[in-house]
Amino acid sequence: MKSPLVYLTAIKLKNQILGVLKSPTKLIYAVFLVALFGLTAFSGNAMESEELRDPRELTAILTLFFTMMYLMVFSSGSSSTNSPMFTLSDVTLLFPSPMSSNKILLYGLVRQLGLSLVLGFFILFQYSWLHGLYGVGPGGLVLIIVGYGLALFFAQLSAMACYVRTSGNQTAAKTVRYAVFGITAVYGVLAVLSCREPLFQLANGGGFEPAIAAGASFFGSLPGLLFPVTGWSAGLVGSVFAGNWPLVGLFAVLLVVLFGVLLGLILTCKNNYYEDVLETAENAQSAVTAQKEGQLTEVVPKNVKVGKSGLGKGWGASAIYQKHRVENRRSGVLKISNMSLIFAAIIVVMSFFMRDGGIVAVFAFATYMQLFSVALGRFNRELIKPYIYLIPEPPLKKLLYAIKESLIADAWEAVIIFLVVGFILGASPLEVVMCMVARVSFALLFISGNVLVERVFGMVTSKTLIFLFYFLALLVMAVPGIVALIVLSIVLPVLETAAGLLAMAVVNVLIAVLVLWLCRNLLQYAELNSR
Secondary structure, eight states: OOOHHHHHHHHHHHHHHHHHHTOHHHHHHHHHHHHHHHHHHHHHHHTOOSSOOOHHHHHHHHHHHHHHHHHHHHHHHTTSOOSOSSOHHHHHHTTTSSSOHHHHHHHHHHHHHHHHHHHGGGGGGGHHHHHHHHOOOHHHHHHHHHHHHHHHHHHHHHHHHHHHHHTTOHHHHHHHHHHHHHHHHHHHHHHHHHTHHHHHHHHTTOOSHHHHHHHHHHHTSTTGGGSTTHHHHHHHHHHHHHTOHHHHHHHHHHHHHHHHHHHHHHHTOSSOHHHHHHHHHHHHHHHHHHHHTTOOOOOOOSOOOOOSOSOOSOOTTHHHHHHHHHHHHHHOBTTBOHHHHHHHHHHHHHHHHTGGGHHHHHHHHHHHHHHHHHHTSSHHHHTTSSHHHHSOSOHHHHHHHHHHHHHHHHHHHHHHHHHHHHHHHTOOHHHHHHHHHHHHHHHHHHHHHHHHHHHHHTTOOOHHHHHHHHHHHHHHHHHHHHHHHHHHHHHOSTTHHHHHHHHHHHHHHHHHHHHHHHTTTTTTOGGGSOO
16 A cells, blocks of 8 residues: 555554444444434334425525534634644654645545534434435435535534634634524525515414424525535435436536635644644544543633622532532523523424424434533533532532533423414414423433432443443333323323323432432442443
8 A cells, every 4th residue: 555644544454443343432422323323223114104394494594504514614613723623643753854834734624524424423313304204215314414514524624714814813804704604594594585575474473384394495506505515515415316317417516616725824824733633633542531530621711701700609519509500601591501402493493394294293302412411511611620529518519509400401401492382383372381391301300310420330431331331221211202192192081182292201300319318328338430
């Protein structure tokens, strides 16, 4: 093999495959994910409907989703080289070698594209509703992942081009970012103008169907798909679905031309990117080392708007809750985090396209998304700090104050989501309220599942095993509530949905309280976990 970069890539892939095969934990995890995807695919085939929705709706969903992800990645990456384009081993092996810096950069870009495709793995578990509503098959699902990977890759490439060209010039960097967001805002204004008539009808008491059809027509066809990068990626996927090969060629050419332009901006820049990626590679290696040791690392932004300093109130265990409120004030709005707002926006958008399934289907999807938002919550991060163990208060009291803010934020999130979703679906007020109550009960259940895993499996250093135990624990804990939902819906057909949701909420709360009581000494000894 002549090329050392090709050899290095092949050896890395070989070692990763051997690492999975020789690790029982990773093998179990892989089998579990395959079985879970098989269950998702089976349920998707079972819910196949005779009449499929307009395929332009799917293209519109992809356009909006790709745009949101692009802006998130570009915004975080354009101010620093924080994308893991190179690892510490790459820095050690490649940078001192007598190779062209352009070849090394090309290697990093190819590696980054592979990572972008891997990040789209979660899309596999959306197969059931994609197949049921739009007839997407396995090949179509893979194509959607490719489109997602392209959007993410171009976001990281754009961020790097912006960074290397404006490094050391904050005014220029802000101008580029404002220009990107300004173009997006203009795009949004054009979308509203194209849908103004159905929107006026909706405001006067009309139905959602004309507005959704108009939105799908704009975001799912020309000229809406001419929006740079995200529209092109979504248009490429949608055109393949429709068999419109001239449009496929058009979007492919646009993406190739943009790739050449961005790559040229990076390669012709006089700034040496070697020093820029050293800190990123070192931070990434520290995070990998911490994961191998079973530790959690908390990402702290470089610039934080402090505002008012100090807690202001709180004593003993209650200081934990007051600290969480201050952190929320500095990092989010509406009493919930920015990540929760993103999840809420996704749920609201999806409710437009899941109206045929009713509010229960939307609630199931919202609960699925909630699983990730709770898992990424602050409770686990709180355990890596010594202060929560040093407070001279009963461990149960500290535990309750540690989860209090999360429950309040979840309650606000439930109110915001289901007020909008209930209006969209035309659900009754009782059903909306019961959905709010049931969502808060699932938040408490998921948090108690977090506590259970930390209490029982806290000494396990493998993050894969911990995630597996967490998922299995939540599955076992959620089964009684689901059974109660089904039974009471059958027993009380008059209040079918509301009664079932209420029964599920009551069972969830009882199980969660029982788990919290049994694990009440979690914060008594720091030795109970390996952090």
